[in-house]
Amino acid sequence: MSSPESNVDVLIVGAGPAGMMMATWMARCGIKTRIVDKRGTKVFPHRSKKQNQWLTKQIFNGQADGLQCRTLEIFDSFGFADRAWLEANHMVEICFWNPDASGRIVRSGRIPDTIPGISRFQQVVLNQGRIERFFLDMIEKESDIRVERGTLPTALHLDESKVEDSDAYPITVTLRHLSEEEATPTQAATSTNGVTVQDGLFRSNLAPDDTAEILRAAAAKARGEGLDAKADTTEVVHAKYMLGADGAHSWVRRELGFALEGESTDYIWGVLDIVPITDFPDIRSRCAIHSAESGSVMVIPRENKLVRLYIQVTTTEKLDDGSAGSRVDRSRITPDVILKSAQKILAPYTLTYRTLDWWTAYQIGQRVGTHFSASERIFLAGDAVHTHSPKAGQGMNVSMQDTFNLGWKIASVIKGTAGRSILKSYEVERSSIAHDLIKFDHKFSRLFSGRPAKDVMDEEGISLDEFKEAFSKGNMFASGIAVNYGPSVIVAKPLESNGVNGSNGSNGVNRANGANGIDASKKVHSTQDLATGIKVGMRMPSVKVLNQSDARPWHFQERLTSNGTWRVAIFAGDLSRTDRKTALATLGVALAAPTSFLRRFTPKGGRYDSVIEVLTVHAGHRADLDLFDFPEVLRPHDEIDGWDYNKIFVDDVSYHEGHGEAYKNYGIDAAKGAVVVIRPDQYVSYVGSIADYGSLDRFFSGFMIPQQ
Ligand code: FAD
Incomplete structure (x- = not known):
């Protein structure tokens, strides 16, 4: 049986922050658009300890959380900054903690988190699931575009002979539909204090890509090995323009034959979202803490009394169980391993928790795509064209800003008000931002991962002044205002x-x-x-x-x-x-x-x-x-x-x-x-x-x- 065929102006692959921003522009500008995502509905069943009943919770709590001031200005231009501003935790101050002469950590300085006067907004922190929700609500209000979940592309063809013809649909994509079950990622569940907690490893850069696995499962169902009769149906879509916003493992990028270039490091970082029980006095401020011998931790105070801890779990040293760490052996990284590292860094202050909301681990790597578009018809944005460490709170912000740059350009070309020449500016403008971002992240993560200098003659150590200055300068770049x-x-x-x-x-x-x-x-x-x-x-x-x-x-x-x-x-x-x-x-x-x-x-x-x-x-x-x-x-x-x-x-x-x-x-x-x-x-x-x-x-x- 042949697959049904249809035409669409814009096809977006991936409904993360980059894809959502693109869909929001299309909704606002009235462009006929489809947005597909291989994942299913984003809810996760968990048992509430207090009420002793099953509840559903957004699957993507955790993940990115920092919203820079430029991003809030952009949200405001779409009319939903107020929602983020009200719900989020406002990060007002950064405190620096370093070892004193005796090796005990002490507060060595404070600076404002956002440089005063650069914007009418300041950096806030809110989980990515809520941010994606604001987009969904806006898109629904403005248009009939809906995220089609459990749907992914399996074939892509660009007819180069038609790329300059404004009436043509030069892109042909085969889409395959999955069942809800196939589209739900398998997540490791950690039981803490009787409550089951999801981890974010399936979305971490340490996790292998699962696209092939999902497709195999779908094919098996279609052969009658499953119960879901809807699985494994296909359709053919002809599009004028296409966006690959399908994350770091981007299928669209691979189909186009484009690469990510750059390097990875041996630093592995753990992330814990907890409600901390601690006598550390600055737990409600953003803190950069360097201990004398036990590594460093970044403290990010969040909404609902949550605090995020970013901790380097160095793999070249011995892990807590005494075994030597291997480069990407994430199976040995658990919430307990991450907590123990944090306790060592914060000593003599104490730290425990009863509530663990989310956790993950990642390896720092900085890469940029070789191309951001194919013939200015198929574009790549977000993690699909740049990956780096999450500590500076950049990935989601820069990803959304990529498509904030691109969306209106494509909409005006489709509407026939502007010529295709404006589309060239996307790669020129955003690839230079991606390169700047990688340079920034390279410097920032190495400064953060290094040990503090013992004295002025300690050339390999990171001096406090150097760190503080880099942090202050980095804040201007990170705000998004310097673009x-x-x-x-x-x-x-x-x-x-x-x-x-x-x-x-x-x-x-x-x-x-x-x-x-x-x-x-x-x-x-x-x-x-x-x-x-x-x-x-x-x-x-x-x-x-x-x-x-x-x-x-x-x-x-x-x-x-x-x-x-x-x-x-x-x-x-x-x-x-x-x-x-x-x-x-x-x-x-x-x-x-x-x-x-x-x-x-x-x-x-x-x-x-x-x-x-x-x-x-x-x-x-x-x-x-x-x-x-x-x-x-x-x-x-x-x-x-x-x-x-x-x-x-x-x-x-x-x-x-x-x-x-x-x-x-x-x-x-x-x-x-x-x-x-x-x-x-x-x-x-x-x-x-x-x-x-x-x-x-x-x-x-x-x-x-x-x-x-
Ligand atoms: P993604 O968010 O990865 O979205 C891609 C989407 O595409 C997904 O929904 C996926 O299901 C879908 N998809 C993938 N493949 C296919 C396919 N073949 N077909 C269909 N759909 C597909 N950034 C910040 O700005 N601030 C922070 O504070 C921050 N903290 C972070 C903390 C952690 C622990 C981590 C891991 C990341 C953090 N980031 C942060 C980075 C941020 O999460 C990413 O940069 C951001 O999500 C990238 O958005 P994206 O839309 O490009 O890709």
């Missing part, structure tokens, strides 16, 4: 940092113009001097401004919701000055013209802000002007909803929340003003003069497709 994308058709760097070969000033990755899609003859350059606090290539920083119409204060970033729309932010300057008023009126005329980029690139019948939204922020006193003093194109209207009151803002003092001082913070002179182009993912594309309409038009013409 600075290089030049491309969608990032018009200023001339001085925009080398002939398109080199990225910030991270030194050199890319030929062809790779970043820039046609040299159409290059547009930013004038960074007009807004020194808004860096081209970085995310738009946030300060408070007031709505001109109702005086409500808003963080400017809150107005940059993730719906696939580009923004042109006009910082009109001080409109009590005649020159500023005239400049704004002139720009208004150009924008309102039937030939303007606003009109040309908006589909016929589409809302005025469906492709490019214009936001205006003026300096001065809100009370001196009314909405109707602004050119109509800046405060548009439609027949049903009337005037749009959410386009004009002012940098003025609010009644209840102080003064955001937007112009000062953004480095904009109110006597000159500036225009800023912001991508749908909040990264700054261009900064220029209000008088330079031509550069704005040329910028959008570089990659957008005329609609009318």
Whole structure:
């Protein structure tokens, strides 16, 4: 019997954080999408000791837990940061503990966990299962996309002859459906104090890939050896675009013949999520503790009184049972082994627990994919293209940020508003982030794994000052705020940092113009001097401004919701000055013209802000002007909803929340003003003069497709 066939715009393989972020974009942008995951329903039966009854619990408690401030800004742009913010534990402080002269651990310093002032959010900690839940709820609310569990691809073909044809479905994938039982991972269960606890080893990098095993089991069922008649049915899907977000063992990556390159180390780390019973005073702060002789531990305070301990269980030394450790012998790593290591490091403080929530073990390895896409049709993201240690809390954040970068680009190409040239920027932008991440992780994990220096002459030991400095610097990178994308058709760097070969000033990755899609003859350059606090290539920083119409204060970033729309932010300057008023009126005329980029690139019948939204922020006193003093194109209207009151803002003092001082913070002179182009993912594309309409038009013409 032949398999049923169907067409879909986007096929996502893997419903982890990277796949969920992609599906969220597709839901928001109304793109016909399917998302499949080989795993079944994520619930796990366990017996409650208190109530003596069987309950179900999310299978993926444990795993990643740290949400960096940039990730929270992204969640906020989709409307669910508040859920994470409320439920999570807030990590405010880091304490350093080191041995004193007598070898006893003492607190040697404290720093804030998130660098003050870099974001309106700070790092919080919440388990990955909850985060995946927020995505599922958002996707369900916005679309009819549903995660199809127990479904995995078994064959993949890309027709290279059709990749440049925008109407074609060049990807053909065979999908196989499993039964619920086949799709449920076998998890080791550890019994602690009468309660059965799952471990995370099946998802750890120490676990072998089980795809082949699942397929064998499915085939066996289909031969009539099982009870589930639904098992082992197949279907053929033709897709325009595909994402492999299927984790470190990525099937999609292997099918494409791409490799992960890098190295692994001998360090094995154990992770325990417990409710600790301890006299260690800093257990509710994030701590980096180096003992004199017994290794190091990282303490991560979590929600619901939980604490995560990351402990190096060194395999080159003898394990507690006296046997020598072998490199990947995870069978000898148990919660007890990990606890005993922690007790030694923390001595003379005591540590025990009655509640163990989750545990796992992993081996540090740093690898990056050789390619992030095949012909800009099939893309890889997340752990499928970069793996590293989890201690710096990066994997989930960077994985979600990969697809946050990619989703809107694919959606605009499918909708026909942008050309395929913008897709090249995905690999250019994200592979350099992955390389930076690996460098960071390499340094961070070695510093953490090393023993503390005994004195200034101890060259092999890690000095406290070196560790603290690396930690502080690392915090900026880890926050996600430092990301600075290089030049491309969608990032018009200023001339001085925009080398002939398109080199990225910030991270030194050199890319030929062809790779970043820039046609040299159409290059547009930013004038960074007009807004020194808004860096081209970085995310738009946030300060408070007031709505001109109702005086409500808003963080400017809150107005940059993730719906696939580009923004042109006009910082009109001080409109009590005649020159500023005239400049704004002139720009208004150009924008309102039937030939303007606003009109040309908006589909016929589409809302005025469906492709490019214009936001205006003026300096001065809100009370001196009314909405109707602004050119109509800046405060548009439609027949049903009337005037749009959410386009004009002012940098003025609010009644209840102080003064955001937007112009000062953004480095904009109110006597000159500036225009800023912001991508749908909040990264700054261009900064220029209000008088330079031509550069704005040329910028959008570089990659957008005329609609009318
Ligand atoms: P995954 O989360 O691995 O998701 C891949 C999905 O694809 C899975 O659902 C899987 O079932 C599915 N899949 C796999 N193969 C197939 C197939 N052939 N067909 C269909 N579906 C398939 N990161 C942080 O940012 N912060 C932290 O604090 C942090 N702590 C961590 C702690 C630990 C102990 C560990 C192990 C990891 C931690 N990480 C952390 C890393 C983080 O968990 C990963 O980087 C993140 O989950 C990667 O997301 P992903 O979507 O790329 O892949």
